Amino acid sequence: MLFHLALKRLIRHGTLRVRYPDGTQQTYQGAPGPDAGMHIATPRALRGMTFNPALALGEGYMDDEIRPEGCSLYELLELLLLNLMAGGTHPAERAMEVWRKLRRRIDQLNPAHRAQRNVAHHYDLNGRLYSLFLDRDRQYSCAYFPTGKETLEDAQAAKKRHIAAKLKLDRPGLEVLDIGSGWGGTAITLAQEYGARVTGITLSTEQLAVARARAAEAGLADRVTFELMDYRAWTRPVDRVVSVGMFEHVGIDHYRRFFRVIRDALKEDGVALIHAIGRYEGPASTNPWLAKYIFPGGYSPALSEVLPAVEKNLLHVTDIEILRMHYAETIAHWRARFAGNRDAIASLLDERFCRMFEFYLAGCELTFRHGGHFVWQMQVARKPDAVPLTRDYMFEAERQAAERARQSA
Incomplete structure (x- = not known):
């Protein structure tokens, strides 16, 4: 699963627990740090998180298709952001950011x-x-x-x-x-x-x-x-x-x-x-x-x-x-x-x-x-x-x- 591989690369600090739409659960762990969990409730939300996570995470939360589990929304976002700032990567997000930079003058x-x-x-x-x-x-x-x-x-x-x-x-x-x-x-x-x-x-x-x-x-x-x-x-x-x-x-x-x-x-x-x-x-x-x-x-x-x-x-x-x-x-x-x-x-x-x-x-x-x-x-x-x-x-x-x-x- 592409998203599973992306999270393995992303999480370098702390622990992220993910429950997937089919009920399976995975834990992604790096160096000691914050702990958070999320439930990706639908295949649609999982596809979004795989190919355009910067957009899909917010949309999934709005539509109640992505839910924090055992933590607050703030704690979940903090864990993800701290790992991004520490150099963790999501390959799809890197590609999307290049595209957004190319078209930002049009968007603005x-x-x-x-x-x-x-x-x-x-x-x-x-x-x-x-x-x-x-x-x-x-x-x-x-x-x-x-x-x-x-x-x-x-x-x-x-x-x-x-x-x-x-x-x-x-x-x-x-x-x-x-x-x-x-x-x-x-x-x-x-x-x-x-x-x-x-x-x-x-x-x-x-x-x-x-x-x-x-x-x-x-x-x-x-x-x-x-x-x-x-x-x-x-x-x-x-x-x-x-x-x-x-x-x-x-x-x-x-x-x-x-x-x-x-x-x-x-x-x-x-x-x-x-x-x-x-x-x-x-x-x-x-x-x-x-x-x-x-x-x-x-x-x-x-x-x-x-x-x-x-x-x-x-x-x-x-x-x-x-x-x-x-x-x-x-x-x-x-x-x-x-x-x-x-x-x-x-x-x-x-x-x-x-x-x-x-x-x-x-x-x-x-x-x-x-x-x-x-x-x-x-x-x-x-x-x-x-x-x-x-x-x-x-x-x-x-x-x-x-x-x-x-x-x-």
Whole structure:
């Protein structure tokens, strides 16, 4: 059996027990390590795991044709990922990865009409869903854990302070463009706490409606506006540009255009901050299950793929920070909240959706914990002296903002 041979090559650490569709059981064992089991319940699932496992594992779990046995889904995925990262191989997966790399530019073509369709696939779901596992501000991106002991709400507030400090919002009335403004939390915070005038742009109709309602409720409709707009349509100069968790949806064919839009949008002394997911191991492709079910057209780039686009647009990189493990901790909070509200989510959508989202959250947390993904924050400017020469101004602005938050709590 081809899959049996593949697992013998894959499992180098720990123990994996597999029950096959015909009832036979096999144990695959390497050096001492974690222990997990799975039941491949149907011949269809076994064929998928033999020839395209990166897609078939998630689909099999969604369809209840692949089940963890004697362990959680998280423990099963952790065992498999640790062995992949340790150099274990699945011959079919290696061949499929070559194919995915060859066609990734086609998969990531993202003209405006396709970009809006891709955004709607994930973000225009039932509006209540995200309120059931995100923080109160609906921050759907990596939080910031200075000590590791913060609540999710505190860590997301810290993330916004961290970003605001890098934007150098040192005087009221600065005009900010927020590309990919989500449910409006960042834009509202920048206006409310830093006196900025913010325009948020999004391609999600669901997020747009929520963000506009939140701005009106906060009494900020005169300082915060939200538009349904592709970033490529922006033409007006601003003092600052911020983009949090949106760059993963740009597509590698469009990186130069993205940074050209930022360069053209910035005033001569302007500053931009981009917060996005990256990968350590260099250029690759998006997991096929994630691309099909969660983020069509999405890709988390290596920095070696991003920096040439910055350079071609004659922008100066004035700061780069790598946030390690912060997203793993963020998603751990999301997974716990999702599990706690699973019955409510199933009533909104259905059981298959819940299984899909559980697989997505567990897989993503493990990718940030063990699999070579991280978050980068890149500050760019048109002039190299647009910000001070050391990071001291960032630390001081962040300290002052945290103190204001403590006093108002």
